[in-house]
Amino acid sequence: MLFTIVALAGTASVAALTASQAYTPTAGACPAGFSLVRNAGSPATGQTLSPSEAAYIATKRETVLPHAFRTYLDTVVRTQVQLPAYMYNILGSEDPEQMPTVGIATSGGAYRAALFGAGVLNALDGRNESSLERGTGGLLQATSYISGLSGGSWLVYSLAQANFPPVQQLVFGENVEGGYGGWNLEYGTLTLYPSTDDATDAEYMSQTVADITGKYEAGWPVSIVDLLSRSMGRHFLNDTTQSNFFDNSTVHGAGVLFSDLQTVPTIMSREQPFPIVVADGWSKYPYGADGGEALGSLVPPSNVIYEFNAYEMGSYDPQLAAFAPIQYLGTTNESVCITGFEQASFIVGSSSDYYAASNSSYASIMASAGSWITLVNESFTQPGVQLDVALYPNPFQGAGNGSFTEVNETYLSIVDGGNDGQAIPIQPLLVKARAIDTLIAIDVNAEVNNYATGGDFISSATRAALFPEAYSFPPIPLNTSTFVAENLTTRPTFFGCNTPETPLIVYIANGGPPAGQPAVTNTSDDTWTPTLAEAFLDQTFDMATQGITNGTVGARDAEWGACLACAVVDRERYRQGIARSGVCETCLARYCWS
Structure with a gap:
């Protein structure tokens, strides 16, 4: 109730009020010439990137990729595997038009996914001597796009915000x-009770509510995602360290905006891959008997998949194919513009809102998110507001091609991008205007014993098939039994080797430990010791660099670095009309699924 909020706010510190103010959107006149919605076109009529994204990628191709690919080539050469001449010609080219376009999609799965994705990036990082020895280091620096959802969004956003540090520094x-304190692994991200002390937890909960009070009092609906947002702020945004995690004298990332990425030095220099955070649209569902708590349901695969980048929010899905400027997220007309709604922690929290997933009754939603919903209900008076989704003022009212189901909704309901069964954020990297040549898909789903069995990868293929004019997906097995029987989740696998109209997908799954190693990467804890996190990263590094072994304990494919590079150049090789040869011919025969 409102009087509860006043009491909480009244006992809070001045810093807490500052956090509340920093988290509260504000309204003002729109700038001259402001346009709310950009039509993104279609593959048939001419699909377009935003001018800012197009400029980002063009500059990266001209000023970053030539050197990055030459450096990556030097790494592959260090493995002493003889390469075909065309590898040198493509990776060593000075012509930006010959540069392959590489994208990385890193999946959801909370801290397990964030750490596994970080381990794979570590294996591709040219600043890691071990990666250079394996012949994989430097590919990260030559990557053009990176997308993440849920736990993957924690990785993607924090990496971008922290100015693209090496993984050890990031985690x-x-x-x-710049005040970045790491991931604060020892405190839970998805719980209201991150401490073991009741008094500390009570103060933390009161502070979390106080932080979002200003937004509520300004007339905006708040939900459990706003509470989750403040947790994300303490884990992944600047200003918070292990020592000040429960200290309320800092705002813990309140007021840090997603568009602030535009001014990060390695974003400005285009050294980073272009970062994208992914979330799902949630159709309107019936409410509980009292009109306060929402009943959850599965997200249909045809629902809009939204993406957030440093410049825009929207979707290339054909039913919408429109974007709004992220700086003015919250705006619904072209006269009154909202600023401050695009809180970075709220967007990352939206991508992490798994609470709405797979719930079909009030009882089940309360079992998974009851403490969050109860706290919001007891603190704020909001009849009819759905509490288990992130609520965004809808800039796309009246937009779309007639099949955009939220065309008349005042608010967009947005949830964890894995709620539709597609926890690998592949769809944005299939956009034809982005022309991805090689897509590294990192699958960290917990399907059997907290290991991946290919189910979410199959869901991505099935969903892409719903929109064949928009997305091209290579052939893959359409049942998990094949993935398991053929060990496609326990070693890197290439898909699309003979379908040049699609990206070539390098699939790296968390499907089981390397031969002779104990299981580590199926851990699903929400709190981590540094020792466990280090062991997790070490095992992920081995999984991402082992290739196909001969079954001997500790054995690795000495050609894996060259094989990965062969996948990277394969589409450009095809465009130049060159036949595969040498190690690339044998590598693709070994790693390609047919």
């Missing part, structure tokens, strides 16, 4: 400039 907060 543990070691020697990172």
